[in-house]
Each structure stands twice: as structure tokens, then as C-alpha cells.
Amino acid sequence: MSKASVGFIGLGLMGAPIARRLAREGFAVTGCDIFPATLEAFDEPDTQRTLDPIEAARGKDIVGICVRTDEQLRDLTADGEIFKAQGEGGIFIITSTVSPELAQDLQREAGEYGVSVIDVGVSGGSHYALEGRLSLFVGGDEATIARATPWLEAIGTVSHLGPVGRGLVGKLLNNLACIANYGLAASILDLGVELDFDREQLREALQRGSAQSFALQVVPGMMGVRENSTAEGVLDLRNLLEKDVKLSAKLAPADNVAMTALQDACAVLMARMDRAASELKAK
Template sequence: MTATAAFIGLGVMGYPMAGHLAKAGLSVRVWNRTTAKAEQWAQEYGGTACSTIAEAVDGVDFVMTCVGADKDLIEVFEGDDGIIANAPEGAILIDHTTASAGVAERLARKSAEHRQGFIDGPVSGGQQGAENGQLTIMCGGDESSFARARPVMDHYARAVNLMGPAGSGQKTKMVNQIAIAGLVQGLSEALHFAEQAGLDASKVVDVISKGAAQSWQMENRSGTMIAGEFEHGFAVDWMRKDLGICLDEARRIHARLPITALVDQFYGDVQEMGGNRWDTSSLIQRLRKK
């Protein structure tokens, strides 16, 4: 039998992710706050646009969500019209939102009360990874739910890993964002120094990328950073949301993140420059600012 899935939230990530499910042969229903977006998706991929969450999740095997933040998750999961109340027993609920570990643990408990499985599965790879089906997914949940969910997530991912119980996926995503924040700031300072020193920054990158300084950010973002092009990629507003989650969790578990806190403030400077939707690599622009 064909597996059925509902996808809730068709933003820049969810839209192509749901598309990969449809192209893989699953029967897919979608819901989005903007109805026109759901209808556009249904026309493009041949699935079903639903007017309510309850309609979308009724009787399905899997429910995927990719929304904005904790409050959005609570809104779509809880209440009489939400996912938990309307998805069937035995359904696996997979959340791809980057959110707090606390909300993941809360939703896992509530879904278990309805005999549903829950996986928190934040992703890394950005819009390009979603479009190409090459995301990395960090999962939290029980092993049986993960075993059922993994083959479905494989349709839009290149790597899917269970990191521990509910909340572990979100905590792993925090580690990812902490590492990226420091890397992007270091690369920004390095390129700025090269420019100020009168060096050809592109040639410098070509040389140092063959050694210990190499990173994904250097390989994929140094060229656009040098050119001052930032209308792409993971937005500064989203990164600040994620870093806020990291810093909140760090305070809760008594972890010290001095560089992360500083870079978060630097992204605030970029927002003040009007770079809210610029790629995270735009940190270099605050160094260039006279």
C-alpha cells in the first residue's frame, strides 16, 4: 500500500521537502497558513491541498512539520484542531522545525498519550539542500519510531541519524549552529584582513583552502563574501532565532558560550544595517562598514 503523509508548513524548506515525498510516490496532503501556497504546491506536485490541519492529518501514516518557532509548533500540534488530536494512533509525527529541546520533549509526551510516535528532526543544508534532497537530519526520539520514519526522511536527506531521546535532535542542531557562528566570524575576519592587507582574497582562499583552514563555509561562501553578494542562503533573522535558542539552552545547562554570544550581537549589527534577509556570511559587511 502507498504510504500517506501530511506536510504542515510550506516555506522555503518545507515546500521542496514535501515535493520529494510526492515524487517518491507517497500520497501527500499539505497545509499552509497561506492557502494559495498549498494550492500552488498541489498543482506542481499532484498532491492534495487541505483547508485545515485536521483534514490534512486524518488517517495518515506520517505527519511532517516545518514551521517557524516554538509558538508555531504548539499552535499546529496542540488543541482540538491540531495534529495530535486529529492524527490517528500509530502515526509518526516528525518535526523539522529548529526549535527548543523543551518543546520537543513536550510534544513527544503529548503525542505518546495519543499513542503516536514523535521525532524531533531539525535539518542542516539550507534551501539548496532541501531542493536537492541532500539535507542532514539530526533526530531525537525512540528507536522504533525512528526506524519507521527514517525511510521516509531518506527521500529528502543524504544523512539521517538518531542522536538520542526526544530533544536530542534539537540539541544537536544547537551544536551545529554554535560551530557555524564561530566559523563564519573567523572566515569574515580572515577575508577582511586579506583585503586590508592588499592581497587578492580569491587567491588567498585558493591557497589556504588546501590546508587546515578549509571548511564548508570557505568552499561555499568565500566567493560571494568577497563579491559582497548575500541575497541567498540562510537568513540572518533565522540565525539569530537559532542562536537565541542556543544561548537559552546554554543558560539552562550551565554551558559557557562567549563567542556565540558575541557573534549573536554581531548579527544584530547586520540587522541594523538592513541585512535581515542576507545570508549568514554577511558578517563580513560589518567589518567593511566605515
């Protein structure tokens, strides 16, 4: 399947590098985005482009989706036309971070057209996508995943976590851990400032000790202290993270002790990012 035809819909921050990587690995890629400027920026050689998701899916062996929200994915698939266009035997791969229940709903709907669905939670930045080093949390049946393996292994390392929906559960747990850690990292730096430490000096010191973490590495940018930080950028990231926090909250009962602790840490980050955005606006 190394020369399979691929439609890839959603060419944003993660979608574009994934589509580029697939093209560089020999797949026949048609990229699609509803925004003309975003589509035009997808200038990978030997690929096709279209503004029409149905055309991007038509007759393709595999269709990859990387939209932002449940609502966008539901709108894209609402009438079943995209599955009909792809046709029997196709594989529909969800790389968006959406609710596991939506992935399961789409599996049932796509099955009416002979299309199989797998959900693939992706972890890693755009450079990891271009290098084929993403971590992939995958849900789906063994036979479909076997057929999709060349596509999956072109972009990263596969962890098959169970049937459709389980990949997204794994990705939401991954994101919940990350966001909670960001909240803790922001809190420890704020506490240090209150104790008369220089924020950056303290952060560098902590990174040399047992407190070192990826969260401490990236949280200054999330707090808007980098040169090119803007209030809009901080709020956009905050809202994206909050989407995943809300989705993850549905994975356990409201009184679950572990979930409560994690959600509390995430709430600290949301409030801190709101404050950071307000401070940037006031400058």
C-alpha cells in the first residue's frame, strides 16, 4: 500500500506536516482545506489540492482527517456523502482530538458505505510529523489497522489500544497529563516569584534538578513571556487545551478522585493563561 491514494482533509498546524510526510513517503496525496490561503500554503511537490472535501475523498484508499472540533468533524460527515465518495473498501482515519463516542458513531455510519474507521491520536509537534516520529494512539480492528499500517508507520510509532474510540481515550489521557503538568509548572514558577526568585533563573535551576520536565521547558511560552507572544495567541492555545480538558472530563465520573485532581491542575493553567493574556493586552 506504499503507493496508496490518500485524501487528507485539514491542513493546519498538524495536518499539513502529516500530509507532507505521507507525500514524501510515496503516497499519492490530495490535500484539502476549506480556507484558500491554508490550501495554497500546502505546496508539497507531486501532490494535488482541492477546496472540496468530497473531491478529496473520492475513490481514495485512505482519507485522513485533521479538523479541530467534534462539530467540524460532524459537519464534514453529516450526510454520509464523504463515505459514499470514498467508496467500499476505503479506510477513514481520524487524527483529530475529538470525543471517542463520535469516532464510534462514525464507524457505524461509515460501515453503511463499506468504509472502515480507525481513530489515531497523535502526539508530537509538526517537526515530529515531518520526520515520521509521532506517537500514535490507535483504535480500530486488527484487520483495518493491518491494511493501514504503511500509512501509520510513515508518520510515527503505533500503540494499538483496542477497538475504535480507544485511541482517542489514550490521546485524551496523554493530553490530560500534559495539561495538568503545565498547570503545576506554571504554579511552581509563580510561587518562586512570590518567594523573590527570578522566574527564568529558577526555571533553569529546576530543569537541572529532579523537577526537570517538558512542562517547565514550554510553559514560559504558554504564559506569554516570549518576545513574540500575543494575547490572541495565548487565548487561542488556551481554548484549544480547554477543549481537550472538557473531553477528558467525560472519561470518568465527576467524583473520581484521580480525575478531580487532574482537572483541578488543568483549571489552574486555564486561569493562569487568562491572566497572561490580560497582562499582554495591558502592555
